Amino acid sequence: MLPLSERGLTLPPSPYRKLTPFAEAARRRGLTVHPLNIGQPDIETPPQMLAAVQQADIRVLEYGPTAGTDSYRQVLADYYQQQGLKVAADDILVTAGGSEAISFALLACLNPGDEFIVPEPFYGPYAGFAVATGTHLVPVASYLADDFALPPISEFEAKITPRTRAILICSPNNPTGYVYSRAELEQLRDLCLRHNLYLLSDEAYREFCYDGRFTSALELAGAEQHVVLLDTISKRYSACGARIGALVTKNQALRDVVFKLAQLRVCPPGLGQLLAQAAADLPADYFDYTKAEYLARRDLMVRRLRAMPGVRCPLPRGAFYVLCHLPVDDAGRFCQWLLEEFDLNGETLMASPAAGFYATAELGRQQVRLAYVIHHDLINRAMDCLEMALHQYPGRQND
Template identity: 45%
Template sequence: MDHVSRRSCYAYESPIRKLMKYANQAKKNGIEVFHLNIGQPDVPSPVNPREVLSDWKSDHLPYGKSEGEESMQEAFLAYYENWDVHLESDDILVTTGASEALLFSLFVTMDQGDDLIVQEPFYANYNGISQMAGVNIQSVYTPFEDGFPIPSMTDFEKVLTPRSKAVLLCNPNNPTGKVYTREMLLQLAEFILKHDLYLIVDEVYREFCYESEFYSVLRMDHIQDRVIVLDSISKRYNACGARIGCIVTRNATVREMILKYAQLRLSPPVLGQKYAEKAINPSQEFMQNMMDIYRARRVYVMDRLKKIQGIILNEPEGAFYIFAQLPVDDSELFCKWLLTDFQIDGKTVMLAPGNGFYATEGLGKNQVRLAYVLDLPHLVVALDCLEEGLKCYPYSSINQESSVAQ
């Protein structure tokens, strides 16, 4: 029997992982692939994962609490205090990463067919998660050529519909690196109040702000019953595989409804929580060292990309991505070609095609997201591969111009 559901046939594919089969085949063929496609940091975690098992006293691995272990909630509570955000432990529900946090939040705040307002481009998996929840994305387009400006309230008004129920932000933004300031968020709060909406904010990258101080929407007391924050330990502590995130909201009714879904999936990972408890509040020295590493990578990658013919980019203010425009007509075909038909001395690079970071068909076709999550020596080689690949790619405007000149 080969029947499958229609919804699975039309499910969004993650641009971050959809080309992995080609990367895996390249590796089998002896090619070393430098992964700039995914936000998988390589800096050491503040705690070695082996320490979790060394402290494990039980002879089995039981279910945990659906809302997360109390000790994990308390650890998150202490973390937010460091950001001048004062919560009760009940305000925090532990989730299996920020992706589950978003899915649960959409389930609770929106019915099938409702509209979610999102600034475009946005984190690619918002497409798939919204689809899973039966929610329609109404996107506020921010042009690449203008540096992905923060939308005005007029821009948000234009996409408002009778079925709009929430605004979803990523701050700092993945993939553009834009950062919402306190003033911008206060303006948005007025829009939220005026139109009786929820404000869902993905704050996973709050540590990664390079030009300005991060401001959390959790500090805006006048809309606290409308705010839902999504968070994760994955990026800041290089603990992506722990799969520990959380939902933070002071809205008791929303928490009560989210708990229903949390109980259906039983519990977030118990071992992941044990690791997160140890890692979540590292020393200031650790955090400063990590930020110094990313600042150096950011400067190198920006400078290097600016020197590659045909590449246009906007300087990111936060996170650890650069969303760049390439001299190609179809970046997805180029990214695939890098994995199937190109290599330098047995090495190539993997990027994330830009079209998957939009909801609007046809946008981002000549754009890519690069994650500067590798150490500098590896970044040097990865960008060597990108530069040479653009010169060799048959459908690159650089290659075509060179052929015409000859």
């Protein structure tokens, strides 16, 4: 047999897609599977944005600029400026989704063997990006009992070694929904300044902050050369398939390195940029509806979960995920059992076992991430399934 790369063999599976074969098998058996495992919004992509692609007069779909089109980068700079951020078009490099922005940041800021510190639970693919870039993810645990608040700065400091180059955060957080306060971000800023570290800030869910004001890492005074904003339109406009993200930094030397990395893939998606640029024509109150809808879904799901015996569920402050404790022996086995052996009137649900969002082996074993990205009546039906499943599951724990 031909050998395969160690990198490829050690890549971890996606924590929210690993059970997909079991869900597909359940659907083939005729079951309705409610997809709470993945953050795929059901809110429609704005028609104006789709029309920009559908009505484009394109004779040749040619290569675009490596950093993204000037027109889209200016639209994106205007968007950030409306959020109170001092961002110019030249600070932005358009990427193929947020995923490429994360990859570019790790490749540009760290050497192979270097380390970056991440509060856990974290967005599962971060672990895969570490393997793919030859870097090491170092976790610092946050806990459900504390609503997954930022761990004490002393715990970050204890993890710093001569190979540490960056701290990576996600706010509003995927998978917990926690939103870091300005005070917490300022503590991280001070830590990065003391130890000359990058602060990589994944702000994919910036528009969905429900209880208080969102603070961007780009607002942190004195850290302009350290902060790297990682962004995407995927969740903002329900445009996951457009594959348009951005890396934003005031650090010119870093931008130059990222630009060379971007040249390797030539340019970001041209049609995706056309779609994203049309967001400039959306009404000023566009996010009022989507934010209110997700807030109502959050409240519904949390209310249903908290009414189930043995379930512990913090209140997410942003994004559209709930990370909760279930009274089961192992959440991975339970989620697979839901798809293989359970149904309620021909329905079941798909959830993401939370162990895939942790690097520390013993954490998250009884937790799942649920995405409230489906309509209210479907959330209720999925919660009916979960409530009954917790009664029937052979591995239920009375804790």
